[in-house]
Amino acid sequence: MSSEPVDFSRGSVAEVPEVMTGVLLVGHGGFDKLEYRSDIPVPTPGPAEVLIRVAAAGVNNTDINTRIGWYSKSVKSSTDEGATQAQDLDATWTGVPMSFPRIQGADCCGRIVRVGKDVDPSRLGERVINANTLRFYVNYRPMESWVFGSECDGAFAQYMKAPSSEAHTVDCDWSDVELASVSCSYSTAENLLHRAGVKPGEHVVITGASGGVGSAAVQLAKRRGAFVTAVAGSMKADEMRQLGADRVVPRGESLVKHLGKETVDVVVDVAAGPAFADLLDVLKKGGRYAVGGAIAGPIVELDVRTLYLKDLTFFGCTFQDDVVFRNLVSYIEKGEIRPLVGKTYPLKDIVTAQQEFLSKTISGKIVLVIPD
Template structure:
């Protein structure tokens, strides 16, 4: 099936506010050797889209530098990491049988080709992504989800948020029956953590804003705590023996305040810094109690395959807050930045 010559895309033309996104007719990418062309059915938004647009990631040795997820961005860049769609063209050296397959795209660019590879780049940041009608991706990064009961909109919610959440659960060694705390529980990754942790039969204590606690409880949290109170005091009461793990996307001062809530040998997994990226920590509390403080960035190829299995079986149904046409991408990013919603925001193509 041949793709048309041009397509509508939302391109980032520099760092800045929503005005840095422009809609343009651009050439449809031709799949190179080892790639396929995917017609995008839906593309979900993530905080990384906002921070990449703003250049908020800093650089080693210069935390205030304007940079993307892994360094300087080459503009113009089509944003959008999370893509569900259909393969419409196959490049040389790729499996011709992929044509016509409904797929979920692994957005990570890895440092090597093995199951435990580390993500060192991302679609929509280091390579053009899915804020477009079509996207060219590596053939080995598309996964057949033709038998999934999830819609394209639901599938598109999974790669970054649920992939990051699954990476945190796996790296943190969360097992059935354990008690975990999820911070920032109403956001994309936070809600994914609640759902996935509950699906593996962990007891979830979720921290979120007061107006979103009911939605977080419906997602699977056994206990919900208003972040405006003293959450760590309440967590100590809810789990007097300490919690097994904290799954944290907030960081900031909460790490030092919450570390005593871990049991002996407990794990603290960090995958975000919504509350600030600098901490003041008494390291003695770390080693004297055999605690683990672990950074977790996205997922590995093995994690993503496990996530695809979740999608195929429909074991978790992502919460979708709103959908938008691609032409409304600026409004979608503004709504994402307002943090008034619970669940994912998704761009859809006709």
């Protein structure tokens, strides 16, 4: 099904269809819970919202984690092991039950085709990307937010509504696919560096460096003038160096063996799992540990003596200050970072895309192209 052509000269009444193609998540579980449909009602934007014609949408760990119910505290395993013990009552970012059906997709690049009554009609036609953490829906309360694909519908469909204040216009020559690789991964990475206060000349270790968040963190840490050690599969070392990594440690090998104890200022971690103790051992006294994921396993062993005797500071990083996404957009517009897209798939092949994502054979982002 194709949408009608949009005439942006007609104000906020751009022609859009009543139904759209998209992917519905109908419950927690396996790939069978993803239903590709062409009869989904097109959302209607509220007074302060915009309707976006989605061009492309990135694939992220959070899409898979949400589908399998991995955020439930009952789950002890890594993402790729599934979440067979998940409890529906706490299997979301916010720890509340998931509402089904849900359209997932935390990353969106598209054009505004309709605006709510309180939004300036001049926004029609703008190419936008969405903020990763949505503060509008929680009245901008500190440390609270919603996420597309979890608390509200996201970008795995032809149309998506979003708060106008959190749909950001970007002036750049990147393709729609490239821009669709940004919102979740790059803002997560920038938030980790922002919260940890990374400064020029500091030594930063980045785990999961070949993935979406990790590869973004490598670029963003180099932008800040840091010395970067990337932890990634040995076959991806050259790619990590091309992104700017000064040193690459093969995933699964001891960081202490490669770097020595107390040699690192900041650890940016999206993996956790069995390597957690090594990450703390390589930190200098007074070092900072920032975590934004646990794909290798959420349950770790912490010797509290290491924490307090080394005067370490821990940062759990989910909520993002408004400045994080504004800064990210400015980096794109100034040409200070570049996208790393590994592969694209049509939306109908979402299962294959997520399977390849889980295989960890692709560096950078996997992006879904949304049909006309």
